[in-house]
Each structure stands twice: as structure tokens, then as C-alpha cells.
Amino acid sequence: xxxxxxxxxxxxxxxxxxxxxxxxxxxxxxxxxxxxxxxxxxxxxxxxxxxxxxxxxxxxxxxxxxxxxxxxxxxxxxxxxxxxxxxxxxxxxxxxxxxxxxxxxxxxxxxxxxxxxxxxxxxxxxxxxxxxxxxxxxxxxxxxxxxxxxxxxxxxxxxxxxxxxxxxxxxxxxxxxxxxxxxxxxxxxxxxxxxxxxxxxxxxxxxxxxxxxxxxxxxxxxxxxxxxxxxxxxxxxxxxxxxxxxxxxxxxxxxxxxxxxxxxxxxxxxxxxxxxxxxxxxxxxx
Numbered sequence: 001x002x003x004x005x006x007x008x009x010x011x012x013x014x015x016x017x018x019x020x021x022x023x024x025x026x027x028x029x030x031x032x033x034x035x036x037x038x039x040x041x042x043x044x045x046x047x048x049x050x051x052x053x054x055x056x057x058x059x060x061x062x063x064x065x066x067x068x069x070x071x072x073x074x075x076x077x078x079x080x081x082x083x084x085x086x087x088x089x090x091x092x093x094x095x096x097x098x099x100x101x102x103x104x105x106x107x108x109x110x111x112x113x114x115x116x117x118x119x120x121x122x123x124x125x126x127x128x129x130x131x132x133x134x135x136x137x138x139x140x141x142x143x144x145x146x147x148x149x150x151x152x153x154x155x156x157x158x159x160x161x162x163x164x165x166x167x168x169x170x171x172x173x174x175x176x177x178x179x180x181x182x183x184x185x186x187x188x189x190x191x192x193x194x195x196x197x198x199x200x201x202x203x204x205x206x207x208x209x210x211x212x213x214x215x216x217x218x219x220x221x222x223x224x225x226x227x228x229x230x231x232x233x234x235x236x237x238x239x240x241x242x243x244x245x246x247x248x249x250x251x252x253x254x255x256x257x258x259x260x261x262x263x264x265x266x267x268x269x270x271x272x273x274x275x276x277x278x279x280x281x282x283x284x285x286x
Contacts, residue, residue, distance in 0.1 A: 034110060034260040036069070036101050038093040039227070039267045040119060043069055045078055045087045047105055050259060061085030065105040071097055095119070095147075099264045101254075112254040112262035117228040118147035119266025120155065120192055125224055127275065128283035129201065138204075138216065139283065140178075140196040144226055147266070149190045154234035156181045156227045156265070157194060164219035165212060177216070181229070181237040192226075204277075218277045224270040233263035 036045035046061035067078040067087045071094070078087035093099065095118040103110040123143040129136040146153060158179040178196055187193050204215050216222070229237075232253035240250035252259055 032105060032108070032110070032258040032260075034101075034103055034112075034254055034258050034262070036067075036103075036112070036260075036262040038069060038091070038099045038114070038116065038264040040093050040095075040116075041267055043076065043078065043089040043091045043093070045069075045101065045103070045262075046085065047087070047103065061087070062105075065103055067104075068102045070100040070102070093264050093266070095266055097264070099262075101262045103256075108256060108258075110254050110256035110258050114232065114253070114262055114264040115230055116264035117153065117230060117266055119268050120144040120147050120226055120228055122224075122226055122268055122270045123191075125270045127198075127280045129280055130195075130283045136201040136282075138198040138201065138280065140198060140222075140224070141283070142192075142194045142196060142224070142226070142270075144192040144268075146184050146187065146190050146192050147228055149184075153184045153192075154181065154229050154231060155183070155192060155194075156229050156233070156237060157196065158225050158227075159196065159198075160223045160225075161216060162221040163212075163217055164221075165215075165217045167209075167212070177222075180241070181234050183234070216275055216277075218275060220275045221272060222275055223272050225267055226270075227265040227267045229263050229265045233261055233265065236261040236263075 030049040033048045033050050034045065037043070045067050047065045047067075048061055062085070063080050063082070065080075065087065069076050069078065069089060069091065071091060076089045076091045078089045080087050093116045095116050098113060098115050100113045101111065121144060123145065125140060125142045127138060127140055130139045140159065142157065156179065159177045161177040178198065182194060184192055198216055199214055203211050204217075207215065236250050236253060239248070243250055249259055250261075252261060254260055254262055
């Protein structure tokens with residue numbers, strides 16, 4: 001009992017003590033950030049500058065770059081679109097082809113290569129409530145085909161939602177809701193499985209303003225895309241996630257001294273759905 005009282009006293013002391021910590025971020029010169037991808041739907045590249053850790057405003061893509069993407073030996077020059085700042089080409093990627101991106105910007109030359117994997121095929125994607133002790137977690141259960149079961153394959157999923165919450169600003173209504181990368185280890189032969197964690201039911205019921213970006217509301221429009229990616233792209237996004245808490249930059253596959261990535265990927269889309277929370281059933285483990 002004496003030990004328990006001592007522990008409780010220490011806990012109370014820790015809870016009651018507060019101290020402001022002044023984190024001194026070291027400002028460094030901005031760097032060029034290039035994000036490029038070739039898919040079976042088209043080709044686009046953006047060129048930006050890195051921003052301060054205190055700056056939450058995403059910069060627009062910059063004009064003035066000369067960008068060429070090579071499909072084996074065929075060159076495709078990308079055209080700058082001033083409406084959103086992306087450089088685009090109608091070239092569509094072909095599985096198994098090697099692609100090389102060459103960017104000349106402000107006197108510097110950047111290059112990257114990527115091989116396009118075959119795209120997966122989405123079999124099903126359904127929302128379920130997953131019981132966790134006394135609470136429930138909304139999950140999106142994704143099943144897809146593994147395009148090359150004999151090889152290690154890598155994937156990126158992304159869920160976008162258009163919110164029906166009238167209190168959410170237009171900027172927040174349409175946005176990426178969840179994304180992540182994974183590989184096919186531990187999956188059934190020829191299949192890709194992922195349970196995407198969305199929100200706790202309690203969070204949706206309490207509906208706090210700070211949680212609006214985490215909540216899926218009844219009537220929200222949901223779209224999901226699944227991409228097969230190569231290992232360098234997988235490493236980029238994996239290190240991007242792990243480095244966010246540590247302030248570290250992700251591993252780039254672009255040479256020339258810039259940040260960003262270039263990937264050739266096979267992309268597929270699930271059917272667009274309108275979420276009806278009262279129709280979501282409890283998940284039963286097969």
C-alpha cells in the first residue's frame with residue numbers, strides 16, 4: 001500500500017508540473033521539391049520549394065522548368081498548366097516499362113528512374129464497425145488482387161472524402177482523408193488485404209471541432225484508389241511517415257540535390273460510395 005501511495009503521489013506531481021518548452025528551429029535555405037508520377041491514367045510533375053516547419057501553407061508549383069519523361073527511348077515533353085501549376089502529358093504508363101524523368105530548373109539538372117508495376121484490381125471495399133473492448137472502430141476493409149504473386153509487391157492506398165458536415169470549410173470538405181503504403185507480406189496467395197482504420201465511434205458522437213478532419217459523417221462521399229508502386233517509391237513514403245515526428249526528410253530517388261520522388265505506378269479505383277453509418281454492420285472475423 002505504501003508503494004502504491006508513493007506512485008500516486010509521483011503521478012500527481014508529474015501531472016501538476018507544467019513547463020513551457022521553447023523549441024528553437026534552425027531555419028535553412030529552401031530546397032527544390034519535385035513530385036512526379038507516371039500512371040496508366042497520365043503523367044504529371046510538380047516543382048515547388050520547401051517551406052519552413054512553421055509555414056502550413058502549401059506552395060504552388062513553379063513555372064519555368066523544362067521537364068521531359070522518357071518511355072524507354074521515346075521522349076515526352078510536359079506542358080505547364082497555370083491553373084494548378086502542374087506539368088502534364090497525356091502519356092499513359094505501361095506495366096513493365098522503364099521511365100526516366102529529367103528536370104532542368106534554375107540552372108540545375110535533376111533525374112530519376114522508375115519501373116511501372118502491373119496495377120492491382122480491387123475486389124471489394126466495405127465499411128465495418130470493429131469492436132475494441134467497449135468501443136467501436138470504423139474500418140474500411142479492402143480486398144484486391146495481387147498483380148504478381150511470385151514477387152514482393154508494394155502498394156499505396158488513398159481515401160478521399162467530400163464531407164457533408166455544413167460547418168466544415170470548403171477547403172476541408174474535399175481532401176485526402178487516409179493514405180499509407182504497405183507490401184503483400186502475410187497476405188493470402190494472389191490477394192491483397194488491408195483494413196484501413198478510420199475513426200472511433202465515440203469521436204464521431206462527440207463531434208468536437210478539433211476532430212472534424214478525423215470524422216466521417218453520414219452522407220459523406222468516399223473515393224478510394226489503390227496503386228502498385230516500386231520499391232524506391234515505397235521507401236520514400238515509408239520514410240516520409242516515419243520522419244514526420246522526427247523532422248527528418250524522406251529518402252528521395254531523384255538525383256541532383258532536391259527533395260521529392262518520381263514513381264511509375266499502376267492505379268485502380270473503387271466505386272464511389274455515399275457513407276450511411278446506420279447501414280454499417282459489425283465486422284465478423286472469418
